Amino acid sequence: MPTLGGLLKKRRTKDSQDLSKELQAGSTATGHTTTSPIAAEDSQHHGHHSGHHLFHHSHHPSNNSANTANSNNSHAAEHHQSNHSSAASNKPADGQTASMQSPAQQPSSTSAHSNSGHHGNAASIHNIINPSQQNTPQVSRTERTTKGKYTLDDFAIQRTLGTGSFGRVHLVQSKHNHRYYAIKVLKKAQVVKMKQIEHTNDERRMLNRVRHPFLVTLWGTWQDARNLYMVMDFVEGGELFSLLRKSQRFPNPVAKFYAAEVTLALEYLHSLNIIYRDLKPENLLLDRHGHLKITDFGFAKEVPDITWTLCGTPDYLAPEVVASKGYNKSVDWWSLGILIFEMLCGFTPFWDQGSPVKIYQNILAGRIKFPPYLHPDAVDLLSRLITSDLTKRLGNLHGGPDDIKNHPWFAEVTWDRLLRKEIDAPYVPPIRGGQGDASQYENYQEESEPYGQTGEDPHGHLFPDF
Numbered sequence: 001m002p003t004l005g006g007l008l009k010k011r012r013t014k015d016s017q018d019l020s021k022e023l024q025a026g027s028t029a030t031g032h033t034t035t036s037p038i039a040a041e042d043s044q045h046h047g048h049h050s051g052h053h054l055f056h057h058s059h060h061p062s063n064n065s066a067n068t069a070n071s072n073n074s075h076a077a078e079h080h081q082s083n084h085s086s087a088a089s090n091k092p093a094d095g096q097t098a099s100m101q102s103p104a105q106q107p108s109s110t111s112a113h114s115n116s117g118h119h120g121n122a123a124s125i126h127n128i129i130n131p132s133q134q135n136t137p138q139v140s141r142t143e144r145t146t147k148g149k150y151t152l153d154d155f156a157i158q159r160t161l162g163t164g165s166f167g168r169v170h171l172v173q174s175k176h177n178h179r180y181y182a183i184k185v186l187k188k189a190q191v192v193k194m195k196q197i198e199h200t201n202d203e204r205r206m207l208n209r210v211r212h213p214f215l216v217t218l219w220g221t222w223q224d225a226r227n228l229y230m231v232m233d234f235v236e237g238g239e240l241f242s243l244l245r246k247s248q249r250f251p252n253p254v255a256k257f258y259a260a261e262v263t264l265a266l267e268y269l270h271s272l273n274i275i276y277r278d279l280k281p282e283n284l285l286l287d288r289h290g291h292l293k294i295t296d297f298g299f300a301k302e303v304p305d306i307t308w309t310l311c312g313t314p315d316y317l318a319p320e321v322v323a324s325k326g327y328n329k330s331v332d333w334w335s336l337g338i339l340i341f342e343m344l345c346g347f348t349p350f351w352d353q354g355s356p357v358k359i360y361q362n363i364l365a366g367r368i369k370f371p372p373y374l375h376p377d378a379v380d381l382l383s384r385l386i387t388s389d390l391t392k393r394l395g396n397l398h399g400g401p402d403d404i405k406n407h408p409w410f411a412e413v414t415w416d417r418l419l420r421k422e423i424d425a426p427y428v429p430p431i432r433g434g435q436g437d438a439s440q441y442e443n444y445q446e447e448s449e450p451y452g453q454t455g456e457d458p459h460g461h462l463f464p465d466f
């Protein structure tokens with residue numbers, strides 16, 4: 001039997017094809033930097049620190065470096081059911097097409113990793129101007145002042161920060177303001193092969209709509225003949241996944257802090273009718289002060305009522321998703337339960353030797369063993385989140401997310417101060433190298449295929465917003 005420790009160290013990536021196969025094989029599945037990359041350099045704010053402590057438990061993870069070898073031992077399913085139409089899938093992008101701005105600075109030089117000479121549509125860049133007019137109760141929106149276009153020549157591409165199913169995320173430096181950003185590069189051919197066209201367009205559209213202290217900021221996108229590019233803030237503190245694996249499990253107050261920040265982010269997304277659908281520590285990043293930023297909107301989607309798409313990461317899937325039923329936002333509250341369990345225990349409740357089919361069976365059976373070290377309030381909250389009975393699942397009841405925020409486990413959380421980042425994080429990542437220090441991320445083998453290629457572009461028309 002493989003060791004628990006060995007399997008748990010692997011990052012769980014989405015992989016729709018593998019999951020589809022698994023599902024066929026198994027009988028179970030019936031499954032803060034806020035400066036525009038091209039804006040002139042100006043004053044930069046970091047999260048405000050008032051020095052107030054809510055969580056007194058100081059947390060020191062061990063120094064063992066986590067083995068985060070990227071593996072496909074978990075998967076996501078892509079399983080569109082033809083006779084179900086998802087409510088939001090065919091809507092235009094919120095009535096907003098990204099504005100094309102007048103060309104920005106002419107590139108002065110070509111980055112070592114880029115091919116020069118891309119032009120016209122192949123390298124056309126749609127600028128992201130914060131489009132949403134929607135006001136949310138929580139966060140006042142300010143218009144993003146991104147001006148001009150991006151091209152590969154606006155950035156010097158540096159090391160890989162993470163790899164995903166369809167591409168990788170790079171640390172980059174803006175040649176204009178010299179600040180650091182993260183660029184997610186998706187191979188169009190791969191996206192098409194994995195039937196993720198709609199999800200990828202949604203990823204851009206949803207991320208473009210949102211602005212929240214605990215969500216990563218998208219600055220712009222573009223495409224060339226081969227790839228799609230998404231420019232985000234570089235979140236310096238690394239993945240919560242790495243911290244959790246190094247720490248094995250988090251003390252109650254530490255898990256509570258991260259869970260509370262996630263709760264606010266999900267509440268905000270749901271207020272915009274956006275389901276996130278891929279909550280897990282791999283997608284939760286720490287900023288330099290230790291506050292969370294949720295990244296990876298690869299499965300985020302506007303869903304006012306219900307949807308049917310089978311997607312996510314096995315350990316975190318709600319039973320109604322596994323069972324191919326219609327489902328709603330409350331799948332995110334189920335995943336919050338799984339996340340809290342994983343933070344407190346170091347493993348997920350339905351984990352089963354890395355086999356998705358077994359995990360699905362466990363999810364559908366719904367039996368959870370709560371380790372004796374869990375606080376009774378935590379057990380109570382977890383049993384109310386990780387329940388297949390949708391008439392009982394917290395977050396899905398009349399009180400909405402308030403039922404979660406008012407649960408005794410969160411009793412000492414002052415939610416408005418947490419939202420303003422006035423609560424000090426329990427762990428501050430040791431970022432010593434200043435801006436652009438990527439030491440909190442694992443090292444990855446770099447790829448040799450250069451970005452910025454021109455030529456035949458059979459898939460470009462499928463991604464009109466990029």
Ligand SMILES: Nc1ncnc2c1ncn2[C@@H]1O[C@H](COP(=O)(O)OP(=O)(O)O)[C@@H](O)[C@H]1O
Nearest residue numbers: 162164165169182232233234235282295296298
């Ligand atoms: N804004 C960012 N700053 C720093 N690292 C990031 C950022 N966004 C993503 N990453 C890293 O890249 C990894 C893969 O990105 P992600 O969007 O999750 O891709 P995938 O959809 O393939 O899972 C993340 O798990 C994280 O380690």
Ligand SMILES: [Mg+2]
Nearest residue numbers: 164282283296
């Ligand atoms: Mg991810």
